[in-house]
Amino acid sequence: DAGVIQSPRHEVTEMGQEVTLRCKPISGHNSLFWYRQTMMRGLELLIYFNNNVPIDDSGMPEDRFSAKMPNASFSTLKIQPSEPRDSAVYFCASRVGDYGYTFGSGTRLTVV
Amino acid sequence: TQLLEQSPQFLSIQEGENLTVYCNSSSVFSSLQWYRQEPGEGPVLLVTVVTGGEVKKLKRLTFQFGDARKDSSLHITAAQPGDTGLYLCAGIETGNTPLVFGKGTRLSVIA
Numbered sequence: 001d002a003g004v005i006q007s008p009r010h011e012v013t014e015m016g017q018e019v020t021l022r023c024k025p026i027s028g029h030n031s032l033f034w035y036r037q038t039m040m041r042g043l044e045l046l047i048y049f050n051n052n053v054p055i056d057d058s059g060m061p062e063d064r065f066s067a068k069m070p071n072a073s074f075s076t077l078k079i080q081p082s083e084p085r086d087s088a089v090y091f092c093a094s095r096v097g098d099y100g101y102t103f104g105s106g107t108r109l110t111v112v
Numbered sequence: 113t114q115l116l117e118q119s120p121q122f123l124s125i126q127e128g129e130n131l132t133v134y135c136n137s138s139s140v141f142s143s144l145q146w147y148r149q150e151p152g153e154g155p156v157l158l159v160t161v162v163t164g165g166e167v168k169k170l171k172r173l174t175f176q177f178g179d180a181r182k183d184s185s186l187h188i189t190a191a192q193p194g195d196t197g198l199y200l201c202a203g204i205e206t207g208n209t210p211l212v213f214g215k216g217t218r219l220s221v222i223a
Contacts, residue, residue, distance in 0.1 A: 004154075033210055042215035043155075043200065056210070091154050100145055101211060103154025 006092050006104035018080040021107045025094030033093045034077050082111045116214035124220040128190055133217040135184045135201030142204050144184050149198040191221045
């Protein structure tokens with residue numbers, strides 16, 4: 001089991017550019033979550049999916065953020081256009097049933 | 113306003129000392145989890161507690177869920193440098209709602 005796989009691990013981009021973060025959940029896990037972690041605010045839930053369907057996106061900070069889950073094995077989080085305040089570590093996590101979450105290693109995003 | 117408040121935020125201790133970190137809320141949780149996160153990695157689940165008053169042990173780590181299911185504590189006995197990391201508590205309020213996290217306690221154990 002390779003765990004939750006996120007790519008890229010690091011992303012440095014210029015303000016105004018489009019950024020796409022990718023996540024492959026664990027096979028068989030039916031829930032997927034996107035979190036953002038900063039020193040100031042800790043881990044914040046952005047959006048989550050159950051069986052590929054978005055359930056709650058109230059944590060998405062602005063319309064510049066969007067997420068998709070076209071199938072059970074892939075999800076993307078897109079920021080367009082990116083801004084310096086979007087700099088953070090973005091985590092994807094998956095879960096099956098009531099068990100604990102399994103997190104990926106994260107994508108460290110820096111917007112300059 | 114943070115739903116889950118963790119204290120202390122930072123803790124630096126000598127190897128062999130004992131420590132307790134706390135996770136408090138005014139809300140009731142159906143379950144509460146503790147995670148440990150190391151630099152450059154995602155949080156890793158340590159334990160889940162679901163019953164008020166429940167105590168679980170994981171080697172030198174002891175986790176307790178408050179009777180009212182609003183708070184929890186993590187006690188580490190004889191801390192070791194390998195225990196260094198960010199300890200996060202996270203709770204589920206009801207049913208299928210997602211985890212909400214505290215900001216964490218950053219522990220440093222000095223040899």
